[in-house]
Amino acid sequence: DPARDRSEAAMLMRDPTTGQPGIVPGIQISVFNERRADGTYGFEGGDSNYWMPGKQVELTLVPIKGGRLSIEPESRAFSIVNEFQSGVFEIDDNRVLISLEDAQEMLRLGEGRLYDQTGKIDPETGAPLEIGTSPARATSIYLRASENVTPEQVRIAASTAYDRFWSDNAQREDRSVKPPFPSRVTVMTWEQQLSSIIAPVQKERELMRILFSIVYIVCAGLVLSIFWAIVHEKTRDIGILRAIGASRPGILGIFLIYGLVIGLLGSMVGVGLGWLVVTNINAIHDGLGEPAPIWLTISTFVIAATLLAFSIHAALKGSILRWLLGLIGCLVIGVVGSAMALHRGFLLWDPSVYYFNEVPSQMDWFTALLTMGGAVLFSVIGAAIPAARAADTDPVKALRYE
Incomplete structure (x- = not known):
């Protein structure tokens, strides 16, 4: 029942002991809620008297009057009934929640009486003639969509609903106040409302695509060099x-298919590794914030010592290649083990700097598949020139000295 839901919501926004209107501030507003490095909060101050819920605050709003801001602010005492955490630092630091009825009353947006502006007087009371009622108002309305509904679909549905509401009520004679014309009502998606923040991010994404294009060219050059050597x-x-x-087409097809297979395998492995990292990025981040396990550090040094022994044995046997490989492996693993022994944890994603408490871990499959397709395409392009050279091979010249 919507009426019951509204009634229960209104009761939650009241102090149960005094009946005073309640307010719910963002968790960051209290100076005694310390935000830790991992994004969680802990109470600081050492005295429970500083605990925000149960205290009172005074909220001051500037009412709207006649389409302009009034110079007389409205102040009212509220009891803090709870705190909220949205996960977005800016909202938790700057927003408070109060009931819609209290906000409308303080901003003078509640229901009111309309009086005749031509000077007519009510003969019974001698007061200005009452001609109707002004409905309660709100400066903005937020809509939350169901799952699998896009913001643009919500915007179109809201615009269509308001157009229908306006056409049904604009010409009614029993309406003292006509609804605003649709052109004066702005309906925006959250992306449009936050365009000043989203636009720079989109530019960074475009820059990343340009960088990936450069990487594609480099990879195509590597494939070309390798295939050229293979053909030779x-x-x-x-x-x-x-x-x-x-x-000739058969020889050409062999090398093109070879390049296609390499591109497919490489891109599939890359997408798989990327998916593993993205889906576990918060666990990886938490692991980097803690000291390395002792067993892992010891295991690393054991592997380094084994490689050193292998290198010494190869040197005694006179094998330069095995000696060099063992020495390089020992140095690399030894550096990794030393870094793990000295590692005490560090923070890459600072929630006090970024908007969110956690690293975003949603996989953008469209971009991933687009990148995968580009990798396959440039792998085939890189193999095309050596494949054409192989197809043009003259069998007489190739077997001249055989």
Whole structure:
């Protein structure tokens, strides 16, 4: 029952002992709520008398009068009945919640009487003639959509609903106050309302796409170099295939499919690793904020010592390659172990700086698949030039010295 829900909500916004109107401030507003590095809050001050719920505050608002701000502010005492945490630092630091009825009354937006402006007098009372009632108002209304409903769909539905409301009520004679014309009512999505914040983020995303494009070109160059070397080394084999009847398109297709497979495998592994990191980013962040486990540090040093022993054994046997590989592995693992031994935890995502308490961990599959497609495409492009060179191989010249 909507009426019952509104009644229960109004009761929650009242002090149960005094009946005084209640207020719910953001958790960051109290100077005694200390925000820790991990984004949680702890009470500081050492005295329970500083606990905000149960105390009283005075809220001052500037009423709206005649379409302009009044010069006489309205102040009222409120009992703090609770605190809220939205997860967005700016909201928790600057917002308080009170009941709609109290806000309308303090801002003079509640229901009121309308009087004739031409000077007519009520003959019975001698007061100005009452001609109707002005309905209660609100400066803005926020709509929350259901799951799988886009902000644009909500905006269109809200605009359509108001247009229908206006057409049904604008011409009614029993309406003392006509609803505003639709062109004077602004309906925006949350993205449009926060465009000043979202626009720079979108530009950064475009910059990342440009950087990825540069990476694509570099990867295409690497694939080209590797395939060029493969074609050079396999000239004899290509000549044999051409000599026994393989066509130029067939040779071309072999190397293009090879490049396609490499691009697919590499991009799939990359997307899989990216998904693992993104979905576990908060656990990884929490792990970096704590000292490394002792068992892991000891295991790292044991591996480094094993590689050192392997390198010494290879040197005694006269194997330079195994000696060098063992030495490099020992140095790398040893540096990692030393860093883990000295690691005492550090904070990458500071909730006091960013808007959110947690690192965003939602996978953008459209961008991921787009990046994957670009990687596959440039892998094939990189393999195309060596593939064309292989297809143009003359079997006589390739087998001249065989």
